[in-house]
Amino acid sequence: MVNARLYVLCPDEEALQRALHEYTKPWEVPIVIPQTSWLESIMYISELMTRYDEWRDMDYVGCISHTAHTKQPGIHDIEDLLDESRAQGSEIVAFLPGGYRDIVLNGEQYHPGFQRAWNETWTYLGFDPERMSEPCFSFFCNYWCATPEFMTFYCSLFSYFHHRLERTLSWKRTLWTNARYRGSIPPDTLRTLFGVPYYPLLPFVAERMICPFAKEFAIKGTTL
Secondary structure: OOOEEEEEEEOOHHHHHHHHHHOOOOOEEEEEOOOOOOHHHHHHHHHHHHOHHHHOOOOEEEEEEOOHHHHOHHHHOOHHHHHHHHHHOOOEEEOOOOOEEOHHHHHHHHOOOHHHHHHHHHHHOOOOOOHHHOOEEOOOOOEEEEOHHHHHHHHHHHHHHHHHHOOOHHHHHHHOOEOOOOOOOOHHHHHHHHOOOOOEOHHHHHOOOHHHHHHHHOOOEEEO
16 A cells, blocks of 8 residues: 555645544645645745655655545545556656646736746746747646655755845736735735735646646656
8 A cells, every 4th residue: 555645735724624624644745834825835945845754755655635625526536546657667647637738828817917927937037938838738736746765855845936036126027916816815915915905826837837847757647
């Protein structure tokens, strides 16, 4: 049996209590995450590494949304998938039945201005934006897991991304463009998180950064 830990990401105590009833498998660990402008991507900036001792000896570690069961009904039944992934030597396992797609055009479709923000982000980080925009398997920051080695590598780089980008004012202006997204966070809370009463592009760029990164650096990956 695979040895895994999937953190179920909850924004508050109310969501945590619901998750504790829904996510009861041994590898499902509901937690409340700090509420910042990076939303669930905060896990890769700091939260996962503060819990390193909990997962360093696991086969896989990762994150899923507290609403994952409503979007991916098979999320509770991944034992075979993880066993097969381990046997095949997969470094990454994605929990979305997606496929290879142009994630930039897809992001632009739902969030006008996404393409400019995406290109500026990778440019500021020293990557070729065209290369990081090539079609790749599409998933999000709260629907995947990886080996501890790969996750440590990704967290180290993502933390560096955060450190560098937070000091780039022109990038921040672009990423604070209105993403035209109607989510569940009320305007007053959005203002507390972002300083504006709407969702900016930042979390939508951040949640997709794993996709080209996985294509560039992962040896092998599997998906539901």
